[in-house]
Amino acid sequence: MTLGRVVIVGAGGLGREVLDILEAINERAPTYEVLGFLDDKGGDRELLARRGMTVLGRVDQLGLLDAEYIIAIGAAAPRRRIDAFAIEHGRHAASAIHPAATLGSHTVIGPGAIVAAGARLTTNIKLGRHVQIHTNATVGHDANLQDYVTVLPGANVGGSVTLEQDVTIGSGAVLIQGVTVGRLTTVGAGAVVVRDLPEGVTAVGVPARALGAQS
Ligand SMILES: CC(C)(COP(=O)(O)OP(=O)(O)OC[C@H]1O[C@@H](n2cnc3c(N)ncnc32)[C@H](O)[C@@H]1OP(=O)(O)O)[C@@H](O)C(=O)NCCC(=O)NCCS
Structure with a gap:
């Protein structure tokens, strides 16, 4: 059986978490051959060596390697940039x-998704490109999570919620059913979102309000 050759882009903590996920998948059924990591800053070489893994080079090596890629970087902006580079170079x-x-x-799960252990997604959910759902986060029915969205550990995204592109939901945040969060907005850890949030703000607290906005 031919294994899918994969490189992990981002050799930090999330990269090692993704390696764990790929190993868990392989334990069930041999699926991936992990070639190694790419990282412009070198990454956690010592910790990776303990896992028998190396950093193969800088991120632009993605254009030369005959492999699929997973972007293990939490921030949406570099994820978007690296994905555009990879697409330009014909990578999948x-x-x-x-x-x-x-x-x-x-x-429906878009390309490049990372869904960690304990995450629960119910029915009729859409995840765009390179969406990340971290440990123990939940996503309710009919939610639409657009490209490069990140849902951090333990957050609860209610039914029919829309998270526009590049949104980040902090750990343990709760979004009640039906709200829309505008693109590039960050919801702080532990916030409770009860109304729509606009684009490009950071919102914290219960109920969540944009930092700098009048309460
Ligand atoms: C909301 C967040 C993005 C703000 O980061 P930031 O822009 O660097 O803001 P600062 O740390 O300068 O804080 C600005 C103000 O907001 C407050 N604040 C920050 N995060 C908050 C939160 N989650 N809830 C309530 N208040 C918060 C700070 O106390 C500070 O208040 P002050 O001006 O009265 O002192 C960040 O604190 C956060 O919650 N990120 C989510 C991270 C996460 O979930 N990580 C999990 C990784 S596994």
Whole structure:
């Protein structure tokens, strides 16, 4: 059986978490051959060596390697940039869906998704390109998470929520059903979002309000 050759872009903590996910997938059924990591800053070489892994080079090596890629970087902007570079060079993204995550019916997962252990996605959910759903986060029915969205550990995204492109939802945040969060907005850890949020703000607290906005 031919294994899918994969490189992980980003050799930090999230990169090692993604390696764990790929190893968990391979334990169920041999699926991926992980060639190594790419990182402009060198990454956690010592910790990777313990896993029998190396940093193969800088991110632009992606253009030369015959492999699919997973971008293990939490920030949306570099994820978007690296994805554009990879597409320009004819590369295809792989996904890392932990076997201990649950995906409900009619859920559509875009290329490059990372879904960590304990994440729960119910029914009729859409994830765009390179969306990340971290450990123990939940996403309710009919939610639409657009490209480069990040949902950090333990956050709860309610049913029919829309997260526009490049949105980040902090750890433990709660978004009630039906709200829309505008593109590039960050919701702080532990916030409770009860109304739509505009583009490009950072919102914190209960109920969540944009930093700098009048309360
Ligand atoms: C919201 C957030 C993005 C703000 O970061 P920032 O722009 O660097 O803002 P600062 O740390 O300068 O804080 C600005 C103000 O907001 C407050 N604040 C920051 N985060 C907050 C939060 N989650 N809830 C409530 N208030 C918060 C700060 O206390 C500060 O208030 P002050 O001006 O009265 O002192 C960040 O604190 C956050 O919550 N990120 C999510 C991270 C996360 O979930 N990580 C999990 C990784 S596994």
